[in-house]
Amino acid sequence: MKNVTDDAMVVETYKQVPVRLVPGSYENIKITTPEDILIAEKFLEKN
Structure with a gap:
């Protein structure tokens, strides 16, 4: 799996x-960084 670049490649390669x-x-x-939280808050404010 050393040449796998992302989740989609795992599914395509190993599960066909x-x-x-x-x-x-x-x-x-997807919230993974503090900046992502700020972006999510802006989306919530506008809705």
Whole structure:
């Protein structure tokens, strides 16, 4: 697995399941840094 670059590649390579993009929202974010929390707060303020 040393050449794997992301979760999608794991699924495609080891489970032989095709991965595809689906329409979504830019407001559906993953919070991993303090800056992401600030972005999420802005989304919540506008809704």
